[in-house]
Amino acid sequence: xxxxxxYFKTPIGTAKIExxxxxxSSIIVLDKDIDNSxxxxxxxxxxxxxxxxxxxxxxxxxxxxxxxxxxxxQKTVWNELQKIPYGITTTYLKQSISLGNVKxxxxxxxxxxxxxxxxxxxxxxxxxxxxxxxxxAGGLWRKKWLLEHESPSSQMQLFxx
Numbered sequence: 001x002x003x004x005x006x007y008f009k010t011p012i013g014t015a016k017i018e019x020x021x022x023x024x025s026s027i028i029v030l031d032k033d034i035d036n037s038x039x040x041x042x043x044x045x046x047x048x049x050x051x052x053x054x055x056x057x058x059x060x061x062x063x064x065x066x067x068x069x070x071x072x073x074q075k076t077v078w079n080e081l082q083k084i085p086y087g088i089t090t091t092y093l094k095q096s097i098s099l100g101n102v103k104x105x106x107x108x109x110x111x112x113x114x115x116x117x118x119x120x121x122x123x124x125x126x127x128x129x130x131x132x133x134x135x136x137a138g139g140l141w142r143k144k145w146l147l148e149h150e151s152p153s154s155q156m157q158l159f160x161x
């Protein structure tokens with residue numbers, strides 16, 4: 001079965017959303033500017049709506065039927081990522097510990113890097129143990145933007161600049 005595709009402009013790039021009746025299988029951010037799709041397939045409309053709400057700060061969690069493709073280990077890591085609350089960060093080490101294998105830190109980081117559902121599965125909320133913004137497929141500037149967007153003190157940052 002062929003995936004439906006739609007494009008949605010966000011403040012940090014155009015999101016390419018793919019899915020079918022089984023759920024959303026991929027959301028990636030593109031570096032090229034593509035206009036919003038004129039006719040959004042019915043099975044992708046809710047995803048577009050929820051992303052729009054997220055960027056308007058009207059949504060802090062997603063309620064979508066997801067269908068990411070990956071190994072069982074990757075899916076386990078991605079499920080764990082979905083438990084990270086909005087506005088909160090964790091580390092790759094803490095994520096490995098919560099999955100029950102502290103030695104799997106590199107495998108966990110690699111699975112995060114293969115996350116096919118940008119923002120909805122919030123791998124941007126995972127940082128290095130030293131607090132550094134490490135490894136983000138969409139670019140570290142986007143990770144920084146997303147973390148600032150979710151920060152409860154983002155309004156204060158306007159006065160600190």
